[in-house]
Amino acid sequence: MRIIRTIPELHAARAEARAAGATRVGFVPTMGALHEGHLSLLRAARAENDVVVLSIFVNPTQFTDSSDLDAYPRTEEADAELAAAAGVDLLFAPDAAELYPAGYATTVRVAGPLTETLEGAGRGQGHFDGMATIVTKLLLAVLPGTAYLGQKDAQQLLVVRRMVADLGIPTRIAACPTARDQDGLALSSRNVRLSTAERSRALAIPRALEAAAALVAEGVHEVAPLREAASEILAAADVAPEYLAFVVPESLAPVESVTGPVLCAIAARVGEVRLIDNVVLTPTPVPTKE
Numbered sequence: 001m002r003i004i005r006t007i008p009e010l011h012a013a014r015a016e017a018r019a020a021g022a023t024r025v026g027f028v029p030t031m032g033a034l035h036e037g038h039l040s041l042l043r044a045a046r047a048e049n050d051v052v053v054l055s056i057f058v059n060p061t062q063f064t065d066s067s068d069l070d071a072y073p074r075t076e077e078a079d080a081e082l083a084a085a086a087g088v089d090l091l092f093a094p095d096a097a098e099l100y101p102a103g104y105a106t107t108v109r110v111a112g113p114l115t116e117t118l119e120g121a122g123r124g125q126g127h128f129d130g131m132a133t134i135v136t137k138l139l140l141a142v143l144p145g146t147a148y149l150g151q152k153d154a155q156q157l158l159v160v161r162r163m164v165a166d167l168g169i170p171t172r173i174a175a176c177p178t179a180r181d182q183d184g185l186a187l188s189s190r191n192v193r194l195s196t197a198e199r200s201r202a203l204a205i206p207r208a209l210e211a212a213a214a215l216v217a218e219g220v221h222e223v224a225p226l227r228e229a230a231s232e233i234l235a236a237a238d239v240a241p242e243y244l245a246f247v248v249p250e251s252l253a254p255v256e257s258v259t260g261p262v263l264c265a266i267a268a269r270v271g272e273v274r275l276i277d278n279v280v281l282t283p284t285p286v287p288t289k290e
Ligand SMILES: Nc1ncnc2c1ncn2[C@@H]1O[C@H](COP(=O)(O)OP(=O)(O)OP(=O)(O)O)[C@@H](O)[C@H]1O
Pocket: 029, 030, 031, 032, 036, 037, 038, 040, 041, 148, 149, 150, 151, 152, 153, 176, 177, 178, 179, 180, 186, 187, 188, 189, 190, 191
């Protein structure tokens, strides 16, 4: 595995690989502090490509809360070991000056409801502006055929897909399922900042999602009772959601009943740590009469 710090070096490594006959380039963008969720993305990339590129960059422009940026875990050495073991060929780990040199002045903005609601409302428009900008820059630096993103950040996935389509970036965006700990908590780099007590309270988030999914499986399709059941579980753990949303997965428009796939998404602060998770609810088919 080669560790690469600059964009020209990355372009050269890419050209070298292509000259050697490696045509399929898979890319996994991350902010590091790698966990099994990231590794599942790398496995998907490894299975489908000749060259796997991983980027690790804690992008300052997508953090709208400076204490969140300061506290973001950074574990570069352990990350490099995990990446090499996962079969990464090129680890792109630039510093901020490489991606935002003096005089940098360009922002990529995906406008409209995809970025105004949920995470956009909670973290501010700057979050998705910073994310879209860095993902564009990373895609241009890596020029991958496929980029692998996690469904845990469902809204990010939608925003990236919109942006790639709008800008005509020739990269397929592959969505990978959310990897969870055995107890159901979605893996997240921020989980290391939870105390033991906070971590057990945080379990209310996947349990609330599971409760909504279980009710749908039992044939409850109105959102009101689903919301009530999920809210009760969160409240019992003293977790106040920033949002508990039931929305159309492609448009994020709110729904009142589950007549097709519905994204149920939660953001909640547990102690100092803001966590997100989601599940797609699918209505049970109505049995047809003989
Ligand atoms: N549990 C998970 N399962 C699958 N993919 C994940 C998981 N957690 C993160 N990812 C994906 O990994 C990529 C990099 O995410 P990132 O580095 O922000 O990790 P993270 O653990 O989500 O961090 P944080 O939750 O602290 O923002 C994103 O595409 C994200 O959706």
